[in-house]
Amino acid sequence: MQLKSRTVFLFLFLLAFVIRGPFFFRDYIDRDESTFILMGQSWVEGHLPYTELWDLKPPITFLFFAGIIYAFGKSFIAIRVFGTLVVAITSFFTFKIGKEIGGPKLGLWTAIACTALQSLFGSLQGVMSEHLSVAFLMPAIFIILKYHKYYWYGLAGILLGLTVMTKLNLAYAVLILGLFLLYRSYAEKQLKQGFQNSIFLGLGAILVILFTILPYYQNGITALWWQSVILAPLEYAAANRGSLLDVAPTCLIIIGFFLWAWKKKYLDLKNRHVQVLFVTVIGILFSFVRGGKINGHYLIQVYPALLLLVGMVLVTIPLLKQFNWKPYYFLILLLVPMESYLEYYAILKNKVEKGTFFNGEGIEVPRYIQDHDLDSSNILFLEYHIGYWLLDKKPLTKISTHPSNICKVEMFPYSGTTRKTAMEEIIYLLEDIQPPLIITRDKENIFAKENTTENAFTRNYLNQHYRIIQLIDHAEIWQRLE
Incomplete structure (x- = not known):
C-alpha cells in the first residue's frame, strides 16, 4: 500500500472537516473555548494575557486564538477551520508514526480513529487546549522516533515546550519522556549522544518557555507570568483534586490492557518505538492522577499515542488478523459520525426557521x-x-x-x-x-x-x-x- 503524505494529510483534513463542519456555526461547544476567544481578543487589542482578563491556561493557547482573530477578525468559522487543521495535524503525525511502526495500513486506520475521537463524543467539536497540545506533542514524538541527530532533538524540544505552554499538565509527560530517553541512551551505552540529545531537547523546551516570559519581563511583570502560568494551575489542581476513584477506572483499564497485551506477547515492550509511546501514555495518565479527575476532553491528550499501541495489538491478534473487515469498513465510517449528521440537520432547521446557520x-x-x-x-x-x-x-x-x-x-x-x-x-x-x-x-x-x-x-x-x-x-x- 503506497500512500503519499500529501494525499493522506488532505484526506484527514477533509475527514475532520466533514465531521466537525456543522459545529462551525455553534456559539460554543465548551465554555473554555469561549474563554480562550476572549483572552485572544484582549491580546489582539494590546493586552498581554492575565493583565486585562485572566484564565489559568498557559499563553500559547491564547496566542493561537489571538493570531486567528488578528488575521480574520471575529469569525467563528475561521477559529473552527483552524481547529480542524490542528486535528488533521495530530492525526497526520499519528499516521506517520503508525507507518514507521507497523506500515501504512496501521498508520491510516489509527489516524482515522484519532480524527474521530478528537471530534466526537462530548464537547470535542470545539477548539480546546488539548487539541492544540497534542498537535505539538505528536510531531515531537515522531521526530524522536525517526531521527537521532541533536538538531532534530532541539526541534522536538521546541515542540515539547509548545506542548507544555499550551497544556501545563503535560509537563509531567514531557519530563518522564525526557528522563526515559536519557535512561535509554545509558542502557544502550550511548550516553554521550543521549546526553547531547537530551541537552538540546531540554534547551528547545526552555527556549519556548523563555519566549513566553519575555514580554512580561520587558514590561516588568514577570511575577504575573509566574503566578498565572505556574502557581495558579498547581493550586487549582491541589484544591480541586477529586477522589482517586474518579481516575482509577480509566487508568486501570488502560494499564490492564497493556499488561494483557504484554503477557500475550502482542506488544513488544523491548521495542524502542513501543517504549516511547508507552512512556508517553503513562506520563499523561500520571498527570491525570496528579489532577485527580478526567474530563471527556482531557482524553484528547492520550488518544493518539494510545490508539497507536492499541492498533499494534489488534493487528497482532490471530483471530482479528483472519477476520475479513473489508465489508464493514464503509459501514463503520458511515455510522461513527452520527453526532455530525444530527448537527447538519440542526443547522439546516435553524436556517429555515431563523434565517441563519449560526445558532x-x-x-x-x-x-x-x-x-x-x-x-x-x-x-x-x-x-x-x-x-x-x-x-x-x-x-x-x-x-x-x-x-x-x-x-x-x-x-x-x-x-x-x-x-x-x-x-x-x-x-x-x-x-x-x-x-x-x-x-x-x-x-x-x-x-x-x-x-x-x-x-x-x-x-x-x-x-x-x-x-x-x-x-x-x-x-x-x-x-x-x-
Whole structure:
C-alpha cells in the first residue's frame, strides 16, 4: 500500500472537516473555548494575557486564538477551520508514526480513529487546549522516533515546550519522556549522544518557555507570568483534586490492557518505538492522577499515542488478523459520525426557521440585545459569556472572565483581584457595579452545585432586584429594576 503524505494529510483534513463542519456555526461547544476567544481578543487589542482578563491556561493557547482573530477578525468559522487543521495535524503525525511502526495500513486506520475521537463524543467539536497540545506533542514524538541527530532533538524540544505552554499538565509527560530517553541512551551505552540529545531537547523546551516570559519581563511583570502560568494551575489542581476513584477506572483499564497485551506477547515492550509511546501514555495518565479527575476532553491528550499501541495489538491478534473487515469498513465510517449528521440537520432547521446557520444562546442573546437596543454597558454574563465578544464588551472583573472562576477562591491570589472570597466577588459584581443586564441559564444553580451559599444569594438577589425580560431557549435575560 503506497500512500503519499500529501494525499493522506488532505484526506484527514477533509475527514475532520466533514465531521466537525456543522459545529462551525455553534456559539460554543465548551465554555473554555469561549474563554480562550476572549483572552485572544484582549491580546489582539494590546493586552498581554492575565493583565486585562485572566484564565489559568498557559499563553500559547491564547496566542493561537489571538493570531486567528488578528488575521480574520471575529469569525467563528475561521477559529473552527483552524481547529480542524490542528486535528488533521495530530492525526497526520499519528499516521506517520503508525507507518514507521507497523506500515501504512496501521498508520491510516489509527489516524482515522484519532480524527474521530478528537471530534466526537462530548464537547470535542470545539477548539480546546488539548487539541492544540497534542498537535505539538505528536510531531515531537515522531521526530524522536525517526531521527537521532541533536538538531532534530532541539526541534522536538521546541515542540515539547509548545506542548507544555499550551497544556501545563503535560509537563509531567514531557519530563518522564525526557528522563526515559536519557535512561535509554545509558542502557544502550550511548550516553554521550543521549546526553547531547537530551541537552538540546531540554534547551528547545526552555527556549519556548523563555519566549513566553519575555514580554512580561520587558514590561516588568514577570511575577504575573509566574503566578498565572505556574502557581495558579498547581493550586487549582491541589484544591480541586477529586477522589482517586474518579481516575482509577480509566487508568486501570488502560494499564490492564497493556499488561494483557504484554503477557500475550502482542506488544513488544523491548521495542524502542513501543517504549516511547508507552512512556508517553503513562506520563499523561500520571498527570491525570496528579489532577485527580478526567474530563471527556482531557482524553484528547492520550488518544493518539494510545490508539497507536492499541492498533499494534489488534493487528497482532490471530483471530482479528483472519477476520475479513473489508465489508464493514464503509459501514463503520458511515455510522461513527452520527453526532455530525444530527448537527447538519440542526443547522439546516435553524436556517429555515431563523434565517441563519449560526445558532445557540450565545449568539441569539446578543442579537436580541442589539435588536431591542438594550443597555449592555457593564453587562454580566454568568452563562454564555461568548456574548461579550459579539457585543464588543469585556468581563467586568478579571476573575469573571470565565464565569466558573468566580467561585474558585484558590485562584484569587493569582488573578489580581482584591476580593478574598467568592461572596465578596459576587457582591461587588451585583451591588457595586449593578449591571443593567445579567445573563444566566434556566437552571437552579448558577454556579457549581457545591457553591450552595453563592447560588442561593445570587438567585435571591436577582429575584429582588431584577426581572426576566426574555427567555431564549435556556438563556434568561435579567434586567435591573429601576
